Amino acid sequence: MYVGLDLGTSGLKGILIDDDQEILAEASAPLNTSRLHSGWSEQAPSDWLGACEAVLGALAEGGRLGAVRGIGLSGHMHGATLLDGADQVLRPCILWNDTRSHIEAARLDSDPQFRAITGNIVFPGFTAPKVDWVREHEASIFAKMRKVLLPKDYLRLWLTGEHVAEMSDAAGTSWLDTGKRDWSDALLAATEMSRDHMPRLVEGSQVSGTLRDELAMRWGLPKGVVVAGGGGDNAASAIGVGVVKAGQAFVSLGTSGVLFAANDRYQPDPATAVHTFCHALPDTWHQMGVILAATDALNWFAGLTGKSSADLTSGLGALKPPGKTRFLPYLGGERTPLNDAAIRGAFIGLEHSTDTEAATRAVLEGVAFAFRDCRDALAATGTQIEQLLAVGGGSNSAYWLSAIATALDRPIDLPIARDFGGAFGAARLGMMAATGAGAEIAGQPKIARTIEPDTAFTEAFDAGHRAYTEARDAIRGLT
Template identity: 75%
Template sequence: MFIGLDLGTSGLKGILLDEAQRIVAEATAPLTVSRPQGGWSEQDPADWIAAAEAVFDALSQAHDLGAVAAIGLSGQMHGATLLDAADRVLRPCILWNDTRSYREAAEMDAVPAWRRVTGNIVFPGFTAPKLAWVKSHEPDTFKKVAKVLLPKDYLRLWLTGDHVAEMSDAAGTSWLDTGARDWSDDLLARTELGRDHMPRLVEGSEVSGTLRAELAERWGLRAEVVVAGGGGDNAASAIGVGVVQAGQAFVSLGTSGVLFAANEGYRPDPETAVHTFCHALPGTWHQMGVILAATDALNWFAGLVGQDAAALTIGLGPLQAPGSARFLPYLGGERTPLNDAAIRGAFIGLEHATDWAAATRAVLEGVTFAIRDCRDALAATGTEIHSLLAVGGGSRSDYWLSAVATALDTSVDLPVAGDFGGAFGAARLAMMAATGGGAELAPPPEIARTIEPEAGLTAAFDEGHARYRAAQTAIQGLT
């Protein structure tokens, strides 16, 4: 049996997978985010450990863990978890959606070496500019930094006692030579760090260490349980839904929005603001268009009007042409294709006829058009999408999926009921590490149904996207 742990922003999820890749037990533990200042987003790593303990408690109560052979890890990317020489946490982790280091990111990105080596823009949410910010604003803390770990790799330290990262997550730090799949000594030196500050690197399907004896004893696991490298949240999700070959893609409507496409090789194009990262399997890469607010935007709007987000979408009926109301979902800046930490969201085109339903449709359309921007950016790099799966909480809304299919003029497949996200992908990577398997253990799930584009509305959605882009330009001029 195999355990997959997914350390998300709002919670930690664990699943227990049997040899037939069936989920036999699962558990979750909630997490909260601290926002002490505008643009800041932090978590206490001690809360991750407490959440992991709660998940292991629940899994062990639901099922005997004595047959577990391996554990896999998935998690939120880019977070800066800073440890001293005794592995003590020096400050709260600065999370992926924290934009305080936008000046430092811009300064780094202006130096050609960063894009040339990493294959990516240096985004404010990435790890390296966060360390530059700490150096400038918290110099005493910076002097004590002995190790920099990504969030899931802090969990790994607790599980194994080892400092280890894997390629897909490390590619989002701005310190990895993404083509060579190794730390860049040059880029580390530019932030006054060295290779000794970084964890050892493994592939996602490789063994990274073994479970500490006291933890194995506590939850009834065998002493020889191995911990796989795992993957960043989206790479692990891709393993979960079997997106490992060129032409395969998925759209994730979660807190953030992601359009993820597997590639046959390393093909960076930083100018598009597309993320080009290592995949969680050896010798593979992927590209992503990323927006910072997807269901986060819908939840924000639901809170604003005092309604339940799901209830807002259920009452929308069949897909309609975009109306006059437009919504720009830039609640905390944007990545693809804008690379703008300062841009903020807006409603435009409101009128007397704009009721709750029209405003809800505008929010869903705004996120959808942002995903279309990602599709266009991926196409500019030469990446083609032949099959598209939908995952994430937003995929429960048929209206939203119909909008995505119509705006992208692409069929959207929905997997059969089940969890194919980061925890499932992490468990699959654990299986690979324990058995020496590969991509054959990550087939696509059975498709329950397919959402086709509404042919009669594709032109209207093209026009709606054009109006969205015009509003985007106008807002950019105000920030």
Template identity: 75%
Template sequence: MYLGLDLGTSGLKAILIDNDQAVVAEATAPLSVSRPQDGWSEQSPADWIAAAEAAIGALPAEGRAAIRGIGLSGQMHGATLLDTADDVLRPCILWNDTRAHAEAAMLDADPRFRAITGNTVFPGFTAPKLLWVKAHESQVFARVAKVLLPKDYLRLWLTGEHVAEMSDAAGTGWLDTGRRLWAEELLATTFLPPEAMPRLVEGSEVSAQVRPEIAARFGFGRNVVVAGGAGDNAAAAIGVGVVSSGQAFVSLGTSGVLFAANDGYRPDPATAVHTFCHALPDRWHQMGVILAATDALNWYARLAGAEVATLTGALGALEPPGKTRFLPYLGGERTPLNDAAIRGAFVGLEHATDREAATRAVLEGVTFAIRDCRDALAATGTRIDRLVAVGGGSRSDYWLSAIATALATPVSVPVAGDFGGAFGAARLAIMAVTGAGAGIATPPATARTFEPQTRLIAAFDDGFARYRAAQSAIAGLT
């Protein structure tokens, strides 16, 4: 048996799979976020441990006794600060915390960061958070002995070892992403010594062994190892088999992600594309990230006073984009704009705009934002031959047909099942224990595929041009 743990923002998921990768059992435990000030987002690491204890404890005892390896996945970028005794110094500053925007801009102005990390320094990254702590909580900063990412604090609890892996480390702002090692000169700019960083491994390697007291508490067998694991999106890519160039997935969750695997390192920070290490050796990946995907649809549903399923279910066959355009920048945008101040809009409203037309406009707006991400990735030389769709938004046939047509790329939907971060983490555990390679991460069976509707490709190209024109006009107002 192999255990995958996925530490999300709103909950922790545990999934148990057998040698054939069939899901044997799963359990979840909720988590809450503290927002003590505007723009702040924090969690207590003690809550992560309690959630892990609850989720693991809910799995069947016979399954736990057969576990050979554990894989870890989780939310990225969080700053978990420890003293010399490994005691937590303050609540973890999470990925969606924006308090360090000034510090991020300062680091991004230093050309070494983009040159070495291959990325724009975003406020959510770990490095600017440490500068914020130094400036505003100097007594805390003076006691920092180790900086861990959220899932790696779970590893410390499981194993007693300070270890990180490449995909998560690439989102800190301190990793030499091409060479896959900590960049000491970047650490120095945030006043941290190299020894403050955890040891690095690949996601499919053994990172450490479970401590005997943890094994005894949960009834594990002897010599259970913990794989390096992966950040949440890289783990999800392992779950859906996106590991080689040309393979990609689109995630239609609260936010939207276009994730493409690469066999080489192709950074282009100016596009606001994330270029990170993948969870497998000598692999990288790129992500275009939009901040509101299903979040935009849920916002519109509240405005319209209707359920999302009612709104999308009323749509028939795919239609050409109408005159009404929607810009989904409800809380700023990341790729390719990197603009926290930009806000969304409906453009081109007219008497003929009814509820169905507005619903289509919202779906098209998010679709065109994803195309913006695709174009940014393409500018770096990354190709996408086929897309796998995951997330709650993938239940809308209309939306997937629009994405396939707008990107001129087939979009497939996996058969029913959980192929997310916890499943990907469990797959990495298999690789770590058995030494098997990327062949373990095969794509799940396809339930259905949405082909581009060739008769509408030109209309969607025109719609995208109108979307970009509206984008430029709105950007000028912020």
């Protein structure tokens, strides 16, 4: 048996799977986020430990963990967890969606070696600019800092006593040489740090340590259970749905949106604002186009109408060509391809005939066109998508999937209803670490149905995307 733990921003989830990868038990515990100032987002790492204790305690009921051989970890990326020489937390963790370090990020990004070595823009959400902000504004804490850990890797420290990170999460720090899969001494020095501040690196499917005897006894696990390197949340989700080879991809319709593609070689192009990271498997990379508002955009519009998101989408029927009303889903800025934290969303082309249904379709189309921007940005790096899966809560809308399939001109496979997210991928990585298996055990799920592009509307969606792009360019700088 194998355990997967996924540390999300809103909660920690754990699952237990058997050797056939069937889910035997699940548990979760909520987490809260502190926002003391505009743009700030922090969590107390001690809360993660409490949530992990609650989840493992629930999974252990009835002695279910007695045959566990491996544990895998997944978690939200980019967080800065700062420890002193005794591994005590120096301040709350600065999370991925914290934007206070935009000045530091811009300064680091102006240094050409960061893009050249990491293959990525230095975004304010990444770890290095956050720590640089601490150096500038909390100098006494920076002086005491001896280790920087990513969120899931602080869980690992508690579980194993080891300071370890893995490649997919480390690639989101702005300190990793993504091609060489190693920390960059030059980039660390540019932020007045050294390799001594960083955890040891392993691949996501490798053993990072063993569960502490004290914890194994507490929950009835065998002695010597291995803990895998694991993966950042999107990389672990990709392991969960079997997106592990070049040409395979998934589109995630969550609060934010991700177009994730696996690659068998390193092919960065930072100017596209595509994230080029290591995958959670050796000698494999991945790229992501990221949009900041997917279901978040629909939920925002639902709030305006007083209806639920499901009510808005359930009665839309068959796909229609884009109308005159356009929606730009930039409610909190945009990552790919704009790298623009200041741009804001808009409805354009409103007219007397624009009713709730027409506006709903415009919102869904706007997100679909944002994904098309991501597809084009990925293609500009040489990445081609041959097979596309849909995951996330928004994939429950048949209309939305049809719009995205038509906008991307790609069939979309919808897996059977089951959780194939970060916790499942983490459990698979735990299985790999314990057994020595590789990508062959990360098969793709059974497909419930395939949503084909509606070729009758191909030209209409092409024209709609052109109008969307023109509107996007017109509103930049107006807010």
